[in-house]
Amino acid sequence: MEVSYSWLKEFIDLPESPEEVGKLLTGTGLEVEGIEKIDMIPGGLAGVVIGEVLTCIKHPEADKLSLTTVDVGQPEPLSIVCGAPNVAAGQKVVVALVGATLHPSSGDPIQLKKTKIRGAVSEGMLCAEDELGLGTSHAGILVLDTTLANGTPAAVYFNLEADYQIAIGLTPNRIDAASHFGTARDLKAVLNRPLRMPSVDTFAVNDNSKVVAVRIEDQAACPRFSGLTISGLQVGESPDWLKKRLLSIGLKPINNIVDITNFVCYDLGQPLHAYDAAKIAGDLVVVKTLPEGTPFVTLDGVERKLLATDLMVCDAEKPMCIAGVFGGLHSGVSAETTGIFLEAAYFSAASVRKTAQHHGLKTDASFRFERGTDPNMPVYALKRAALLIQEVAGGNVSSELIDIYPDPIQPFRVPVLYKHIDRLIGIAIDHTEIHRILEALDITAEETSETGFVAIVPPYRVDVTREADVIEEILRIYGLDNVPLSVNLSADSLSEFPKTDPDQWQGRVGQLLAANGFYEILTLSLTRPAYNDAIRSTLLGADVTLLNPLSDELSVMRQSLLFSSLETLVYNINRRQKDLKTFEFGKVYHKVTGEDGKSTYKERMRLSLAMTGQQHAESWLEKNQQLVYHDLASTVQRVLSLFRVKSFETQAADTTLFQYGLTYFVNKKPIVSLGLVQPKLAKLVDLKQDVFYADFDWQALLKLSSTKARYQEVPRFPEVRRDLSLVLDKQVNFEQISRLAQQTERKILRAVNVFDTYEGQNLGQDKKAYSVSFTLQDEAQTLTDTAIEKTMNRLMAAFEKELGAVIRK
Structure with a gap:
């Protein structure tokens, strides 16, 4: 998951550097995997400053060029040759200094060098919009209306302060942190600083000209559903601030309506969905399941066959959206949309997970719903989104805010004992500090006594349901690094290593x-x-x-x-x-x-x-x-x-x-x-x-491998090899020969090996010949011919008797 450093600062004061914030988040369990600087435009206008044209005269060698002197806040003005027709003395302009690298809107990057143009020295460049990568215009240099001091970085004027993208390895249990607000909550707890929540006090219903009724038929899969309509809006390109926010976390802007729903999702962690209000048949929204095999075309143009358990958001005639997963092709916002129905809901995690896995759909919405969103967030997120949509697209809230929530989800009640906190953490933490940490994490305490308390955990913390979970919350904010190692180590504190690794x-x-x-x-x-x-x-x-x-x-x-x-x-x-x-x-x-x-x-x-x-x-x-x-x-x-x-x-x-x-x-x-x-x-x-x-x-x-190693002395007496040719039935295999030899001579027989085989008509039907070598060795003395002959005779007798072999020496 990626979060924006500057976006986080909207929720909490952060004088700390991005690197320091990364260490704080990692300490709380939100492991930071990387921090990347994000320039709003390539290069971030490094080496480009605000300047003032002091003098401007025609170049004596070229009618279309001008010789200028420009104050850029340095001890001496710069001499710059400019070809723009609109350059004049007294202008505030954008100056690229020698050594700066420009990234124009088209073409390759340009690194500026001190040069001569028609015999005149040029120590920089007065820039047009396209030369800076800020747009496509090349009609002339940019002339600014500003009181900023000469030499001020141009990035300050254009509000191009570099942002930092912080990559967090979000574990499945921490879905509460899958937003900038959620991440800021952990920083609030560890830094003991207040959060700033965007105000929705100005939200108001303007009229009731477009009322859409809502009915929930599957309350278990959809415990809460909120919505409202906004009419008279205009779909178009998003403003720069909104584009920058989405680009800072790697999202591509689409249009102002869709961008706001995405923005609120990553801002607050609440997925939203916008429907074209004109396409909602009967001005009715029904949340229900449909018969097995019902076809539905999703936004990607793929027709999918629904399961009987797939929760759908429908109108009076047709399905419009796979609830919490993916929208439909024929109900979404388009360039012609002038009114929307905006949805914010809380769907069952199990229902969304099953549907998303079956259809192979992994979306930003399903990622959050299938792990568990905050059931108390939909109304606030809906008001926040409505205000933002009115800001970027106009329109009026044209219906009352509908909120169907018959059975509110209750907080978790978790009994906690202080002695268990001390035992699991390894040190005794002051009770006041314990409760400060829990309150900073929105966990309150009831039934407090000398021995413990009952923790009231908000339902958005789906991973905190046991005493050990509450203690883990205390520890991660208190800080693992603040728990000292024991001075005395005993055998009991050391892990037992296996005999076999x-x-x-x-x-x-x-x-x-x-x-x-x-x-x-x-x-x-x-x-x-x-x-x-x-x-x-x-x-x-x-x-x-x-x-x-x-x-x-x-x-x-x-x-x-x-x-x-x-x-x-x-x-x-x-x-x-x-x-x-x-x-x-x-x-x-x-x-x-x-x-x-x-x-x-x-x-x-x-x-x-x-x-x-x-x-x-x-x-x-x-x-x-x-x-x-x-x-x-x-x-x-x-x-x-x-x-x-x-x-x-x-x-x-x-x-x-x-x-x-x-x-x-x-x-x-x-x-x-x-x-x-x-x-x-x-x-x-x-x-x-x-x-x-x-x-x-x-x-x-x-x-x-656990068997102890055994060593033996290198043999002092030589080994002897003897060969036999055995004619046997085809079904007799070498393993039988080897096993019988080992059973017959256990003392001096060291190895049995087959070095040749033969089959042919002269052997007889279903017969096969094996050429077998036998390695003999006595560790106590040199083998005599007599001993060797006795051994070989016993082996031949055994082969003849047990295997029916014909011996060919």
């Missing part, structure tokens, strides 16, 4: 993967229901579905990182980046329903790896190759090695996810699954390349 491990694994050519990605947790449905058999529970999704494409929480990775890959592949390695740390979500019918929501942290395309960038040095399964497997084992995982069991991965692959188990718990992604899953995101994917259970992996 997830962030540290995430950084270490991320560095490892980045060093191996992987790029980290960060994706949305929201996903398409079709993705979860495609892998339903592998999921742990039901989907977590959003109640108010932004779209059908983002209506459930993801249960796997797979599709997030695939969507990232296809996005890059479509941009001709086909060789990719990515990793992501992210959460997955599911819902479990117990026997009692109650649902529990679960989330788990996962780590995913994805690889596709070529192994490395194209080069003349070597022929490129496609990534294969073992490229991913080696990376997975590097990650496991970082956690000192040396031994694990494997089994075939779930074929729902993978065309082929393995799942690694440590202590009989699955740690990671990896393999080639099923083509039908890749097809869901229109991905046509092979993708190798790994999915780590990050929380299970972190538990392994």
Whole structure:
């Protein structure tokens, strides 16, 4: 949210600089994210002053030029050559000094230099309107009627004092501060200074020539509705002061009526809406809902189908506006409008929020209504706007001010104990100061006693409904910096650090993967229901579905990182980046329903790896190759090695996810699954390349990190390798061979590896040959041929008996 420094000063005296005001606001919880100087015109007329022409004679070398001397408040007059036909001695003029940069209405900026024109020295420039960027006229130099001293900055004469735009990171709970008045309220409390409210005492009803009746049919969605008519006005361009105010906060002026409604919205925080009174059928306004699917064309020209719960402002025949959200195309103010019905209302936050989200409409009005506006502001804002409209557009108030408010919204009553204030803040604050702060925040106290009081909180503070909220209000105005740290620190006052730091491990694994050519990605947790449905058999529970999704494409929480990775890959592949390695740390979500019918929501942290395309960038040095399964497997084992995982069991991965692959188990718990992604899953995101994917259970992996490190002496005795060729049935996989070998020889067998496979007719039908190496090592002595032969014989016997192998040495 942006506020104007000079606009704030209309509500409260602020001798403090914009930077000092920024620090004060940040201290109250309205965090200032930046302060930007705003010039009303480019350059702010820096280096341009008021001067007086002392002498003026014709240039001897040019009929259309004049030689002038000009007093600009310096010890000596300046010599300036001027080409304007209207220059004359005795005039007050606008002078651009040497070094000034002018920003003309058209063309590039001009920096003035001391120069010679037809042999005469010129030490500045007498300026026309367009040369200063103040207008388009170039008929002659500006001649001023002023008593300002020579040398006075021209910005002072033209009232072009620089403003400052203060950007506030407004949190959702502080909608009360979403205006200059609301921001000034916090400054009032922290500075202990009074506010100045614009007077509406001159508001008066001129006649009753245009009465519009109002009827509210949905009181719950519209607790308060106020309005009046103004007739005989003229729609046109806004005056400069109004344009400057809107431009100072980044709003584009439209016309005087719309600009006033926008001005009051940012001035007081009360959204307003103006209807062309001539377009209100039957001189009747009805606030109600319409049947499901009713078409309505909004101001942006889009036809929208209404929900049965959408609150609408209608006339006797048709809808005119989505209440609190967006106006209609055929009821707004135009250049031909001569009378308006001006609305100020208080709408239910829940009603506006649901409507705005459904239609995807985010407006200044909905931003405020869906968070909670001040129900006591509509009448005052309406009078303020009516007076301003009469000032800038003329017209008469042509009806009584209508205010339908049958059930006034009451303040919040919050019991507060002094001991709880002291406990939560950490120090004892004088009770007088507590009540001063609360009164400055419009919070009064009733039922005051020695132990506490009941805080009466105005309804515009929708975020202050509990005792802790009231205490927070006291603290933010008292100042966090004014609460001293305890002199004595004990173990109880220090946070307990976890034995395993997830962030540290995430950084270490991320560095490892980045060093191996992987790029980290960060994706949305929201996903398409079709993705979860495609892998339903592998999921742990039901989907977590959003109640108010932004779209059908983002209506459930993801249960796997797979599709997030695939969507990232296809996005890059479509941009001709086909060789990719990515990793992501992210959460997955599911819902479990117990026997009692109650649902529990679960989330788990996962780590995913994805690889596709070529192994490395194209080069003349070597022929490129496609990534294969073992490229991913080696990376997975590097990650496991970082956690000192040396031994694990494997089994075939779930074929729902993978065309082929393995799942690694440590202590009989699955740690990671990896393999080639099923083509039908890749097809869901229109991905046509092979993708190798790994999915780590990050929380299970972190538990392994708590295991104490174990060290062993470097082996003193050599290892021995022996190879076997095994002819087996095709359905026997290498995992079965490796597991059987480990079970048969636990003492000296260190590693089992397959280095070649063969299939052919000479082996027999449904047969396959594996060439397997076995690494043997005894840590206590050098292996003898006898010991090696006994081990190999036991292994061959086991393969023959358990797997039906035919041994080919």
